[in-house]
Amino acid sequence: MVLELQKPRPIWQIMFSTHHTDVGLLYLITSLGFLFLGGALALAIRAELFLPGAQIIGDAMTFNRIFTVHGTTLIFLFIIPFASAVGNYYVPIMVRYKDMAYPKLNAIAFWMIPPGGALIWLGFADFTWYATPPYSIISAPGPAADMWIFGLKILGISSVLGAINFIVTILKCKHPDMSIGQVPLLAWSFLSSSLIILVAIPTFAAALLMLLTDRLGVSGFFNPAMGGDPIAYAHLFWFTFHPEVYVLVIPAIGMMYEIIPRFSRKPIYSYNSGVFAFVLLSIVGFSSWAHHMYATGMSFTEKTVFMVGTLAAVPASAMHVFNFVATMWNGRIKFLTPMMWSVGGIALFFSAGAGGVANAAMPLDFTTHDTYWVVGHFHLFVMGTIAFGSIGFFYYMFPYVTGRMYNETMGKIHFIMSFVGTVLVFFTQHVLGLYGMPRRIFDYPPIPEWIAMNQIATVGAMVIGVSMAIFLANMIYSSARGQPANTEDPFGVGGKYYYPFEAKNPSH
Amino acid sequence: MGGHSNWPEWIYIGVVVALMCWVGAEAWEAERLVEHVPEGAETIIVTGQQWFWTFEHEDGTKEIGELHVEVGKAYKFEIHSKDVNHSFNIHDYVVLMDAIPGRVNTVWFAPTDAGEHDIQCREYCGLIHYNMRGKLIVEDPTA
Numbered sequence: 001m002v003l004e005l006q007k008p009r010p011i012w013q014i015m016f017s018t019h020h021t022d023v024g025l026l027y028l029i030t031s032l033g034f035l036f037l038g039g040a041l042a043l044a045i046r047a048e049l050f051l052p053g054a055q056i057i058g059d060a061m062t063f064n065r066i067f068t069v070h071g072t073t074l075i076f077l078f079i080i081p082f083a084s085a086v087g088n089y090y091v092p093i094m095v096r097y098k099d100m101a102y103p104k105l106n107a108i109a110f111w112m113i114p115p116g117g118a119l120i121w122l123g124f125a126d127f128t129w130y131a132t133p134p135y136s137i138i139s140a141p142g143p144a145a146d147m148w149i150f151g152l153k154i155l156g157i158s159s160v161l162g163a164i165n166f167i168v169t170i171l172k173c174k175h176p177d178m179s180i181g182q183v184p185l186l187a188w189s190f191l192s193s194s195l196i197i198l199v200a201i202p203t204f205a206a207a208l209l210m211l212l213t214d215r216l217g218v219s220g221f222f223n224p225a226m227g228g229d230p231i232a233y234a235h236l237f238w239f240t241f242h243p244e245v246y247v248l249v250i251p252a253i254g255m256m257y258e259i260i261p262r263f264s265r266k267p268i269y270s271y272n273s274g275v276f277a278f279v280l281l282s283i284v285g286f287s288s289w290a291h292h293m294y295a296t297g298m299s300f301t302e303k304t305v306f307m308v309g310t311l312a313a314v315p316a317s318a319m320h321v322f323n324f325v326a327t328m329w330n331g332r333i334k335f336l337t338p339m340m341w342s343v344g345g346i347a348l349f350f351s352a353g354a355g356g357v358a359n360a361a362m363p364l365d366f367t368t369h370d371t372y373w374v375v376g377h378f379h380l381f382v383m384g385t386i387a388f389g390s391i392g393f394f395y396y397m398f399p400y401v402t403g404r405m406y407n408e409t410m411g412k413i414h415f416i417m418s419f420v421g422t423v424l425v426f427f428t429q430h431v432l433g434l435y436g437m438p439r440r441i442f443d444y445p446p447i448p449e450w451i452a453m454n455q456i457a458t459v460g461a462m463v464i465g466v467s468m469a470i471f472l473a474n475m476i477y478s479s480a481r482g483q484p485a486n487t488e489d490p491f492g493v494g495g496k497y498y499y500p501f502e503a504k505n506p507s508h
Numbered sequence: 509m510g511g512h513s514n515w516p517e518w519i520y521i522g523v524v525v526a527l528m529c530w531v532g533a534e535a536w537e538a539e540r541l542v543e544h545v546p547e548g549a550e551t552i553i554v555t556g557q558q559w560f561w562t563f564e565h566e567d568g569t570k571e572i573g574e575l576h577v578e579v580g581k582a583y584k585f586e587i588h589s590k591d592v593n594h595s596f597n598i599h600d601y602v603v604l605m606d607a608i609p610g611r612v613n614t615v616w617f618a619p620t621d622a623g624e625h626d627i628q629c630r631e632y633c634g635l636i637h638y639n640m641r642g643k644l645i646v647e648d649p650t651a
Binding site for chain 1: 514516517520521524525528531532534535536538539540542543558591592593595597599600602604605606608609610611613614626628629630631632633634635636637638639641
């Protein structure tokens with residue numbers, strides 16, 4: 001299997017190409033660039049919180065801007081484009097088609113990301129990634145806030161275009177000999193997450209427009225001074241962004257479905273339960289959004305409904321974990337870097353899910369809501385599960401894309417340091433939440449427990465920072481000077497489970 | 509399922525579903541008890557604004573940043589906001605309720621021991637959100 005041309009080409013040929021591997025490469029490089037930018041902001045946040053009092057950031061406004069852009073960047077400019085990169089490389093190959101269904105649309109969807117990212121970074125808004133009204137309407141300084149709104153609008157349209165392309169490619173362009181029940185689980189994950197995007201994103205797109213007109217003063221949808229209701233925004237926002245959590249996590253699980261059977265040298269335990277769990281997650285994902293809003297004054301009945309909806313998503317996630325463990329059971333596992341990241345990701349996925357059950361239970365949520373518990377909880381998903389799955393898959397793709405092997409020792413060091421760092425940062429943040437530390441605070445009172453936990457978390461973050469520097473060095477060095485890879489079987493796990501298809505060279 | 513029997517997965521899913529039912533039932537029961545405001549609870553009007561809390565007792569006394577209550581009484585907070593969203597939080601007593609402009613939310617508590625506890629804002633509300641703090645002072649009238 002070869003995913004990229006071995007012959008070097010000038011960069012503009014790749015940039016203006018509509019071929020799926022070229023667009024995939026653009027997505028890949030852009031998303032990794034934003035991973036490092038967003039990660040640098042995370043290090044600044046952790047350095048600031050090492051001790052009470054102003055440390056390196058100096059003022060609360062800058063701090064608020066930093067965590068807003070950190071969250072927005074890593075969700076919309078790292079996780080989603082990275083998944084699109086993998087989808088671009090693999091989905092057409094898996095359904096045995098020459099390219100994505102709409103190649104030009106594919107390139108357009110990618111080229112919306114740089115302007116969207118530029119608006120977010122040049123604006124540097126301060127109203128958190130959740131942009132809560134009425135703060136975002138009456139208090140947040142412009143033009144940063146308006147630039148953020150336009151940036152997100154552009155990124156949302158890009159997601160919808162990408163989702164349409166994946167759905168059509170999988171359902172309409174798959175090889176006629178291939179039934180839908182033979183489509184690999186990675187492609188199924190893109191089908192499920194794309195369907196969620198199509199249903200979920202338009203709601204937030206509407207809310208963004210209303211937010212903008214509210215800011216301009218011509219409407220009052222969410223502005224109580226004009227008869228509006230901020231809770232309406234919360235519903236619209238979470239109706240998009242709770243399902244969006246599954247948009248982020250489902251492709252990462254799909255990537256683990258590629259890696260785990262290969263490196264266990266066993267077929268997947270149950271293909272059907274994997275498909276079933278993806279489809280189930282993409283449906284029940286829509287029944288839980290208001291669990292983010294228990295403390296907004298919801299009635300007991302509303303809270304109960306959304307608690308049940310949230311708990312209903314747990315069995316589907318648990319099916320994936322079972323499938324992974326059952327696949328590895330009695331397998332001849334080869335613990336190379338991609339496998340280590342996937343297995344670490346599953347362990348953290350399980351921890352994140354267990355913490356999520358505590359949040360969903362109504363009375364416990366009043367202890368954890370809007371504290372560092374929640375920060376630790378969702379970072380175990382976005383970092384521990386999604387970024388781990390994605391980085392593991394990046395190592396797996398590396399030889400196919402570059403034709404060279406990465407440095408295995410550096411890859412393993414990267415994994416071990418990141419895993420230890422992730423546990424140090426995000427498990428301690430759960431504890432910090434139980435001590436009552438609120439999220440999104442620039443400074444905190446000198447409570448000894450808070451200081452101790454914050455310091456452990458900061459040390460953990462620095463460990464992750466160093467490991468990411470190792471990752472960057474490994475990528476740059478290995479893509480230029482690494483050992484040439486055997487692209488038939490770069491990991492020496494035997495060719496039995498490889499797909500016999502290749503990406504077609506666009507200039508042939 | 510590739511020709512092999514899948515009973516271990518069914519058993520596992522059954523266990524997970526049972527566990528979730530148990531968590532849900534326990535949470536439902538606990539929340540039902542917690543939400544029941546006791547008879548005769550004294551009302552305190554809490555107002556959040558950027559970036560401090562004001563409290564108004566039933567007898568008309570007003571306090572800023574500090575709230576004095578007595579052991580053994582039940583209090584019902586009526587939570588208002590003058591500008592943006594805040595969240596009124598006394599972490600030690602698991603009191604948490606959003607202050608949302610245009611709405612009045614209620615939550616109750618009954619202090620058990622004399623002492624001081626932190627009051628804080630737990631919903632992002634802008635520049636000095638981090639320092640929108642107050643003190644709850646629980647007094648024992650018999651002591």
